[in-house]
Amino acid sequence: MRHSLPIAPQFYVTAPQPCPYLAGRMERKLFTSLQGEDAQALNDSLSQQGFRRSQNVLYRPSCSECSLCLSARIDVERFTPSRSQKRLFKRNRHLARRATSPWATEEQYDLFCSYLKERHADGGMADMDVFEFAAMIEETPIRSRVVEYIDRQDNTLTAVSLTDVLEDGLSMVYSFYQPDLPQQSLGTYMILDHVDIAREAGLKYVYLGYWVPGSPKMGYKSRFSGLEIFYRGRWTVLNDPDAFEADLHPLSVDPISEQVANISLPDLRRGKP
Structure with missing residues (x-):
């Protein structure tokens, strides 16, 4: 008997665990699997609704008492580099960009380990071995x-x-870099270069992951002009990050069933939205 995967993706919720960004808070994620011939269409659609990819999983924060993790993207047409960003770009002109297929190398893994040891030694990825690293890079259905x-x-x-x-x-x-070159601000530089790549390719946005107000790890994202956040179900221009007030009351978070019901899905039978 032949079996096929269900057309509609199934959504699940992770168990609460300590938040990696804000002390004293618990995080929870809403997620679904990313597989099959319609994976690209699903990833496109859910990315536009605040989801992120990790290997063959798409996820979005769904904490029960907090909504501070907000998906962020740069509108390429509205982006204008600041003076310091222009200087930073010139400072890194000795770097050559090389885009390749998603294939892991030992050189990448060594750099990844150095980065984690210096920047995220207590994070969940600190003990990732070379095989897990290869899976992170290579297991992509899109x-x-x-x-x-x-x-x-x-x-x-x-x-x-x-x-x-x-x-x-x-x-x-996911990005990583040599951690002993703080004057080069390599994380910021890669974002600036991706804005250029998107512009050259005629693409509208550069998706940056999550911006978390009050988190030192994520504060740098608010320094880019043209930034938008996915807030209350729609993309909103972030004009003044310091003046932004997120919903923290438990009743401001919709029940999981409502969150899932409000997700727009592409027509997976044709691979088109």
């Missing part, structure tokens, strides 16, 4: 690229971004 930045002077790998190509933009899934 159109993905590894964007490497090579130092022209000594040909060393300096920074890496695992990037998904969406119908309306680029999604920076």
Whole structure:
């Protein structure tokens, strides 16, 4: 007997666990699997609704008493680099960009380990071995690229971004870089370069993951002009990050059933929205 996967994706909720961004809070995620011939259409649609990809899973924060994690993206047409960002771009002109298929290398893994040891030693990825790293890079059912930045002077790998190509933009899934070059602000530089890549490709947005007001780890994202956040079910221009007030009352968070009911899905039978 032949069995086929259900057309409609099934959504699940993770068990609460300590929030990695805000002390004293608990996080919970709404997620669904990403597989089959319609994976690209599903990823495009849910990314536009605040979801993020991790290997073959799409997820979105769904905490019971907090809604501070907000998906963020840069509107490429509205983006104008600041003076400091222009100087930063010139400071890194010795780096050469190289975009490749999603294939993990030992050089990438060594850089990844150095980055985690210095920046996220107590994080959930700190103990990731080379096989798990390879899975993070290579297990993608959609159109993905590894964007490497090579130092022209000594040909060393300096920074890496695992990037998904969406119908309306680029999604920076995960980035890492040499941690001992703070003056180069490599994380910011890669975002600036992805804005250029998106502009060259005629794409509207660069998706940055989540902006978390009050989190030092995520504060840098609010420094980009043209930033939008997915707030209360729609994309909203973030004009003044310091003046933003998120909903923290438990009753401001919709029940899971309502959240799922309000998700717009593409027509997966044809792969079109």
